[in-house]
Amino acid sequence: MDAAPLYRQLATHYRQAIAAGALAPGDRMPSVRALMARHGVSLSTALQTCRHLESQGLLEARPRSGYFVRPPRRATLAPVEEPHPSLPDPAQYIGIHQRVSAILARGQARPDALNLAVACGAPSLYPAAALQQAAMRVLRHQPELFGRPVPFNGTPAFRAALAQQALAARMTLGADDIIVTHGCVEALNLALRAVAQPGDVVAVESPTFYGLLQILENLGLRALEIPTSPQTGISLEALDLAADAYANIKAVVVVPNLQNPLGAIMPDAHKARLAAWAEARSIALIEDDTYAALGNDDTPLPALKAFDTSGNVIHCASLHKTLAPGMRLGWIAPGKWRPRVEMLKYAQSRPNEALSQLAVAEFMTSGGFERHLRRLRAQLREQRERMGEAVAAYFPAGTRLNVPPGGFGLWIELPGKLSSERVFDAALEDCIRVSPGVMFANSGRFDHYLRLSCGSPWSRELDQAIRRLAALVERLATS
Ligand SMILES: Cc1ncc(COP(=O)(O)O)c(C=O)c1O
Incomplete structure (x- = not known):
């Protein structure tokens, strides 16, 4: 049941109609009377709907003519x-x-x-109260939780819930293919350490998330900055030129879905080409899928890992942006590097604590995550x-x-x-x-x-x- 007031529900309906183009800029919005008749609502609800859409900048009122869809300014x-x-500059040690x-x-x-x-x-955008209740239920059912060690690689319930979620992004992962990490940043650190040694070259998008540049600098890796389109993501042509010109690229790191800072979404055909290209060149492909769930469309964006046929793609993601900034919950699906990543994670930080994993697993399996x-x-x-x-x-x-x-x-x-x-x-x-x-x-x-x-x-x-x-x-x- 949608708990939003009726006028907001109607406004959402018309906002979607405008976004889908069913009502184009310049079109007349159905009159207040038509809204009343069509949706069986009162005069004040119909008026509130129009005013709300006007306050959102989607409609404009024209004197004695009614409301019209406004062209986006x-x-x-x-x-x-x-x-x-073009051919990128040679790889550099990061000094950022x-x-x-x-x-x-x-x-x-x-x-x-x-x-x-x-x-x-x-x-206010995150369901803190629901997560708190889930955590309290977990502790009630498992009062000895803090007295037990956390299972290796993370709790089975959380990893199973993640594997279930991954299906929507067209990945077929088992719970055992996933290792829980301290956010995506730990996942990226592990992935890079698994496939590269200090001094090695890693190709990255340009511009890219500054946290990645900091990680490369900390690991003593050199970055090859590849031109990246605000629409379609990393330039596959430039990447190919770079791989011919500068041998020894050990890994490519990309944010294929809603890249930071550009917001680019790599088309599925590019994802498939990139996965095949990296496989053919024996270059590890590291995907940071932090933002994939935050697209305009409720249809999930496929992960790069969905196009992986040999375990060459390392998938890294987290819940920092999508569910709970206050929990440091991320994960890595390391493909063929799993044994090495398991060893590195164990050596680096041991498993994440269990409470937040179990609370989120419960929230995910109850359908709360999708609604949120x-x-x-x-x-x-x-x-x-x-x-x-x-x-x-x-x-x-x-x-x-x-x-x-x-x-x-x-x-x-x-x-x-x-x-x-x-x-x-x-x-x-x-x-x-x-x-x-x-x-x-x-x-x-x-x-x-x-x-x-x-x-x-x-x-x-x-x-x-x-x-x-x-x-x-x-x-x-x-x-
Ligand atoms: C592309 C990208 N990856 C990773 C992170 C950080 O991930 P986490 O907080 O889960 O470690 C950010 C945060 O800004 C980001 O933009």
């Missing part, structure tokens, strides 16, 4: 540029750790700032659209913008090659925290980009923050 901003599939840490520290020193830098949802994800997807979509519209409305000409089909972030190209670090500093002065593009590549190639998080419900405060940010960009761009 962000159509006025061009999308960020596609990269050229200090830069990233310094930027993070500067941001953290301003806890009062509005945080548009975090690639995660606001606490449906709500979260709809909420994030609305938040991205609202922020995208605000950026389009307030930022100066020359700004380019990507509103991706899922996830938490907008990727913005600043006008006039304005330095994102200057924007970062000035925004922080004004109590707004953003992620400057300089964090997302070892080279300075993305210095004039910004990532803005849309993890929080839209509010007047956010609208004003985007307005202030835009004014500041305009001032810096013209000074």
